[in-house]
Amino acid sequence: MRLTIVVGMTAGGVGMHVRSLVQRLGGLGIEVGVAGPPETEERFDFTGAGARFAPVRIGSAPNPPADLAAVRSLRRAFRGTDVVHAHGFRAAALSGLALGRRRTGRVPLLATWHNAVIATGPKRVLIAGLERLAARRADVTLGVSSDLVARARELGAPDVRLAPVAAPRVQPAKRDADAVRAELGAGDRPLLLAVNRLAEQKGLDVLLAAAARWAGRTPSPLVVVAGDGPLEAELAAAVARDDLPVRLLGRRSDIPDLLGAADVYVLTSVWEGRPLVIQEAMQVGLPVVTTAAGGVPELVGDGATIVPVGDVAAVADAVSALLDDPSARAELGERGRKQAGTWPDEDDNARLVADLCRDLAGR
Incomplete structure (x- = not known):
């Protein structure tokens, strides 16, 4: 099975989570590719973790010309893939535009929402439109917290589930x-x-x-x-x-x-x-x-x-x-x-994604 993970500009937890998935999904029988900004690849080295990489400029703010170019690049990156997994509502919205509306025969879209929108004014209205698009185009939406699950449901997501993201196990300190x-x-x-x-x-x-x-x-x-x-x-x-x-x-x-x-x-x-x-x-x-x-x-x-x-x-x-x-x-x-000690670990996260990908590909 071929999975394409889509990620935008990130400097922290989202990139670490995606790299963790890349490291583990191969061992679960899933061939992984990552599509996203070259800067994100440079920081997290998805290819070094075992993924093929397709450069796609997904910025952190709406930009219609750049977003249109990103949609075209995503369509190329999705050729031959069985499932798409987008991280963040912007990546999910652009992936949804690249794939089209939910319909029989369309490549399934799994989306994980990591962050809430805290913008105000006209920018908030614009971003809310992208949120709604992301919610309605995804076949399954995962929220890392209960408020994100509630938000995706409110915007019309057809299947929303809570999926806590695990931190890596902390390495021992190297210095006194x-x-x-x-x-x-x-x-x-x-x-x-x-x-x-x-x-x-x-x-x-x-x-x-x-x-x-x-x-x-x-x-x-x-x-x-x-x-x-x-x-x-x-x-x-x-x-x-x-x-x-x-x-x-x-x-x-x-x-x-x-x-x-x-x-x-x-x-x-x-x-x-x-x-x-x-x-x-x-x-x-x-x-x-x-x-x-x-x-x-x-x-x-x-x-x-x-x-x-x-x-x-x-x-x-x-x-x-x-x-x-x-x-x-x-x-x-x-x-x-x-x-x-009560939290899921990174292996749990990878198994959840692998199971969802198989389920979506089999529908």
């Missing part, structure tokens, strides 16, 4: 925690970690505002943020202007080392589906403070401290309470580790 803390300049100060794309969805303005409150503690925690993105210059200017105890580390390849050195993981996002780094933090028993963003509450259960989205005081107070009580930190970390 004290050495990592020394490199970061933390010393004996509490070390707070966030791993994020530096984008509006991540609510990093809330994290910086909370850091301003923590600056009054003795000793004041050091907040380190790993990741890059469009807000990098703006955030760096805010850190310098307000003299905040925050370091922007840029992209890092040593996340296990950072997790092993930190005292608390902090997520302040406006929306998340099933964030991989929270899963990684909880796997290793690092206590987590997170906003109640999207699918996060159903992911973490009682294994993390959950605060309202956008509430600076709640974030600051929750972290301070953990820093003041080492036993509470240890207890929360252990609850997180137990919760992590």
